[in-house]
Amino acid sequence: MNPNDLRFTKTHEWIAADGTVGISDHAQHEITDVVFVDPPKEGKTFKAEEPACAVESVKAAFDIYAPVAGVVTAANKDVAANPALVNQSPYEKGWLYKLTMTSPSDRDKLMTHAQYQEFLKTATH
Amino acid sequence: MKKTPFNDLHKQAGARLIDFGGWEMPVQFQGILAEHKAVREKAGLFDIAHMGQVWVWGEAFDFLQKVTTNDVSKLKPGQGQYTLLCREDGCVVDDLYVYKFDEHRYFLVVNASRRGVDVPWLKSHAAAGVKIEERMDGAGLALQGPSAEAVGRFLFPGALHLKKNEIMELPWEGSTLIVSCTGYTGEEGFEIFGEAPVLVALYPRILAAGAVPCGLGARDTLRLEMGYRLYGNDLDEKHSALEAGLSWVVKFEKGDFLGRESLLREKEKGPARRIAAFKLKEKGVPRHGHEILFNGRRVGEVTSGTFSPSLSVGIGMGYVDNAAFPKGAEGSLAVKIHDRAVPAEAAALPFYVKPVHVL
Structure with a gap:
């Protein structure tokens, strides 16, 4: 997926127009080597900013938040089996789960890739 | 934050730096998994300049025999041993290496986080004929892995005859290196101590000879796979040497030493906890x-835990109550991770045993 087609949260998740969710390249770099992914179960409902998925690196565990409210329709079985995909391909093979958004317009309120890049410059240092 | 003489080199190499007990140290360079693998399969190089280097001169033998738990009389010149400093109550002040150069000259390597405790502790227990001096101009490197010898061959061929736990002084370009055949990874390799500028000059040459720079992240996964204790996690002043499972370096038969009486009483009674x-x-x-x-009851807490890169599973250790969870007891073991009881099994140490390659 082209990052320019994605929307980003301040907690470094991305969401595609079809509801696919993952973490940003910046996030995978900060998390370092991902060794476990615990994706949410299909049918589970989340509010925006609720922890939806757990990702663990050698050094620490991270909660990945739902970017918008919705219902989980699919989880990426490949990342569960091969967690390094999150590092290697954060915008393609390393997606985490798919949501049916409660209100698709919620996504429009999130940052564009360009806005997210600006946000990183101000937020991380 | 304190910096080692390699700090600029780490920054230039793009290392991720963290605060480790007041020291700014690299936690990783290319990544913990890649560095771990490099040490298990080839060779890695660690900055260990934060560790304390202490000289003991004079009536050193009697003093060290009294203040450490292992038997210093077993050391011949050029040999070292893993040992402990214990309090009178048997709790651990630090774990360290004691190397003998001769009857009146010993070299100690102690934990970075305990330098400020150990040196005053040693001085407070030393008689008049003992001189204790912490080396402040020094640095240290650990070259570890099955290719460490091949890497070292180019640089210090004079040290290649060293066997496990042996140490030597090596004349080196107008200076003197101290090279020991020791480490904290379970792999073959060397620890190299010397004057800071000399080691800073040596560092890129060891990398050029084929070693990969490694950080504390890989150092932790490597040592934990071997079951080596980490002071501050698995060892502290609240747990005794016997509870820590280090009775193999507590030599009651050698005579009196600091902590002996308490540890002997504890041994007879059986320790309340174990790792x-x-x-x-x-x-x-x-x-x-x-x-x-x-069996669903809390019996202890994890002191060290990680994902084992070699075994691809979660591993760890911690103090457990011997009465509530006797060694070898049948039942269900679990670790509570984020409110979930994840099933576990008791493991023998080391977790990782090097595969034997048959040609």
């Missing part, structure tokens, strides 16, 4: 502070 090692049977990474459950 238990475990492997997870399902996905998860046990971490410091997680509860250890036996």
Whole structure:
């Protein structure tokens, strides 16, 4: 997926127009080597900013938040089996789960890739 | 924050730096998994300049025999041993290496986080004929891995005859290096101590000879796979040497030493707690502070836990109550990770045993 087609949260998740969710390249770099992914179960409902998925690196565990409210329709079985995909391909093979958004317009309120890049410059240092 | 003489080199190499007991140290360069693999399969180079280097001169033998738990009389010149400093009550002040150069000259390597405690502790127990001096101009490197010897061959061929736990002084370009055949990874290799500028000049040459720079992240996964204790996690002043499972370096038969009486009483009675090692049977990474459950009851806490890169499972250890969870007891073991009891099994140490290659 082209990052320019994605929307980003301040907690470094991305969401595609079809509801696919993952973490940003910046996030995978900060998390370092991902060794476990615990994706949410299909049918589970989340509010925006609720922890939806757990990702663990050698050094620490991270909660990945739902970017918008919705219902989980699919989880990426490949990342569960091969967690390094999150590092290697954060915008393609390393997606985490798919949501049916409660209100698709919620996504429009999130940052564009360009806005997210600006946000990183101000937020991380 | 304190910096080692390699700090600029780490920054130039793009290392991720963290605060480790007041020292700015690299936690990783290319990544913990890649560095771990490099040490298990080839060779890695660690900055260990934060560790304390202490000289003991004079009536050193009697003093060290009294203040450490292992038997210093077993050391011949050029040999070292893993040992402990214990308090009178048997709790651990630090774990360290004691190397003998001769009857009146010993070299100690102590934990970075305990330098400020150990040196005054040693001085307070030393008689008039003992001189204790912490080396402040020094640095240290650990070259570890099956290719360490091949890497070292170019640089210090004079040290290649060293066997496990042996040490020597090596004349080196107008200076003197101290090279020992020791490490904290379970792999073959060397630890190299010397004057800071000399080691800073040596550092890129060791990398050029084929070693990969490694950080504290890989150092932790490597040592934990071997079951080596880490002071501050698995060892502290609240747990005795016997509870820590280090009775193999507590030599009661050598005569009097600091902590002997308490440890002997504890040995007769049986320690209340022990360090238990475990492997997870399902996905998860046990971490410091997680509860250890036996038949659903809390019996202890994880002191060190990680994902084992070599075994691809969560591994860890922690103090458990011997009455609530007797060694070898049948029952269900688990570690509570984020409110979930993840099933585990008791493990023997080391977790990782090097595969034997048959040609």
